[in-house]
Amino acid sequence: MASLSYQTAGESHGPGLLALVSGLPAGVTVDMGVIDGELRRRQGGYGRGGRQRIETDAAQVLSGVRQGKTIGSPVALLVPNKDSRLDDAARTPPVHTPRPGHADMAGSIKYLTTDCRETLERASARETAARVAAGALARCLLRELGVEVFGFVRSVHRARSEVEVTEANWREMLALRDASATYCPDASATAKQEEAIHLAKVEKTTVGGLVEAHVFGLPPGVGSTMNWFEKLDARVALAVMGVQAIKGVEMGLGFGCAERFGHEVHDAIGFDPAHRAGRTLGFTRGSNNAGGTEGGMSNGAPLVVRAAMKPIATLLRGMPSVDLNTKQAAPSAYERSDVCAVSAASVVVESVVAFEVARALREKFGGDSLHEVRGQLEWFLGEARRLPHGG
Ligand code: EPS
Secondary structure, three states: OOOOEEEEEOOOOOOEEEEEEEOOOEOOEOOHHHHHHHHHHHHOOOOOOOHHHHOOOOOEEOOOEEOOEEOOOOEEEEEEOOOOOOOOOOOOOOOOOOOOOOOHHHHHHHOOOOOOHHHHHHHOHHHHHHHHHHHHHHHHHHHHOOOEEEEEEEEEOOEEOOOOOOOOOHHHHHHHHHOOOOOOOOHHHHHHHHHHHHHHHHOOOOOOEEEEEEEEOOOOOOOOOOOHHHOHHHHHHHHHHOOOOEEEEEEOOHHHHHHOOHHHHOOOEEEOHHHOOOOOOOEEEOOOOOOOEEOOEEOOOOEEEEEEEOOOOOOOOOOEEEOOOOOOEEEOOOOOOOOOOHHHHHHHHHHHHHHHHHHHHHHHHOOOEHHHHHHHHHHHHHHHHOOOOOO
């Protein structure tokens, strides 16, 4: 059954986080270096708080893998928490003054309690460790199919990089990103971003920013225009908006489309027989304002996803709030947190995008084993190159 899905479980200070991934074909090499490498990257970035000095995230495979390869059964990944103290009332005391911008208030009312901890433990971005583990597993499949995902930080607060990421330069950009304290492939923007984070720390506040994920090597025709919920861009937007603290998602030119004329927006189509053997089948585009999808289907151009992360809601300086028990004004509670987690968010967004792309590829090409999926993909590309049939 070619339907890829995952769920996560776990609280920030529970025993651990779990990702349960179903629907991977058999025969995919599970590279623990990729999974643990992504988990480590999620923990990093300038501006992270004390929790990351406690944890050294690494995944344990509980099922679905034999001798380093998937066997088609569900894969359960466990990321244990070192700071596990959920049942220790003295070390996880109730929280009565909700943080504006956090899940605290809405969650407490929803569950008919005045203790925000009941909600915040699950709402915490610690859960994203499980999503990164699942995304890394999806990435293991994508690599086998010649599809790569690259994520980075575009901006922190007002410190924005104008760097252009393309299919030709992304590996170079990856090296620059990995040398950057904020995961931005631009040294001068990185310095300004570090400055913005430092200033926020001094001011006892927080900063957000923009992250991007680019997907290369996706063949045309992945995703479906036949039902709104099968559209690749819609699926990606859902997954990205579902990441903690994300308040905006756009593809390609995104919101910028609204202020341009049609001829300035749409990507002119050309054909270059020299590229016929590649994934684009020889079709070329003058630009990629569409961000790699048209009608909810991949069009052969790189998928370009951008997301806006709000500043983290936990402020050292506090925000005006109300004690849920007394209804009296009180500053919002402070829990150990980060000044900036935009770098971490870039890893999470990259991971959830990788998963959605892998899911859509599974739906298009089916198959129970990697061999079968690859065969189907190559068959499809061959048929598409031969169009019109008989021609
Ligand atoms: C996070 C772990 C959390 C927070 C942060 C992200 O750990 P703790 O609450 O023990 O410090 O540092 O979570 C939040 C920003 C939040 O609002 O919950 C992580 O591993 O990413």
